[in-house]
Amino acid sequence: MNGPERPRPMGMAIPTGNDPHSVRQRIEAMENLLERSFRIPGINYPVGLDAVVGLIPVLGEIVTTAMGAYLVWEARNLGMPKWKLWRMAGNVAFDTALGAVPIVGDAADFLFRSNTRNLKIVKRHLDKHHPSTQIIES
Template identity: 75%
Template sequence: MGASLPIGNDPTEIRQRIETLEMLLERSFVIPGINRPVGLDSIAGLIPIVGDIVTAAMGAYIVWEANNLGIPKWKLWRMAGNIAFDTAVGAIPVAGDLFDFMFRSNSRNLKIIKRHLDKHHPATKVIEG
């Protein structure tokens, strides 16, 4: 059927799960004409209240996985702040939907995690092409 996600606690496996979830939430497909990648976060945000809650919960899972990696608490708070800000502003009708299209909290959080992993777990580093 397709590749399955690893279920272990190894930093490499956690990184793979986080990267997959970030791709699902922020860049699942490209909008034709403007060539802008969008994901479930922008689409679900169109559903009032429920969409924002679901995507906030998925973003919180990324923070939980980051906690499992031993990322410092201040970085976890920063990541949680990104999600809270995205959820709060994204809940505003129409303007929030446009904001969700531009502000990618999960991509920002992935960048924080990658910096930590590249420094503390260099074996997880993947050459991106």
Template identity: 70%
Template structure:
């Protein structure tokens, strides 16, 4: 992926924005020694209250972009449920922070969006390596 964020409203631009956001939130860098990718979602979740609110807002952005793609309401509710569940459990001190590193709501939501786009916009399908 390039460093430039696509600004268009076409499905391919929205897909790339969502993929970039998911990568930043879930897989920005690898923790040395355990070789586990982490992102901003887990890191800012360590900050009590404010970190969880920011993390939830960034997850809600992905749901908003999915709404712009025209996903059905039941898929949007499922995605919102993923974000809400991640935020609710992530708000628990210590155990919630560990949970944030394991439960990747944004990755789950990206998977829902990709399935929808591959079915309804096959011309924008990206072959992953």
């Protein structure tokens, strides 16, 4: 396949470029995977790997923290200001600390969505500094 896109299962492609548009697509895809991959039947509430993998003691928190840190790393590659990066890292750290508490932490993963908060920070930055990356959402 030509260009910066790599094929994914079910026909979706994630761009591999370093341009702001490619980074935005990767961050949105990761946030979707971590926070809204599927819905709980009956109540129609979206959940993702962050909540599901977080149910595994210790290892689950390590994995979801690493995936959340990836969003911060991508934001750093965009050249975002350090205070925004610290805020994003604080969201990931708070989510990790909540998730470390047995039972209560698992419930908190459904309510405190650090990756969604971090996506909003990145989107605001991109919309202001790279308006060509905006996507009209329906």
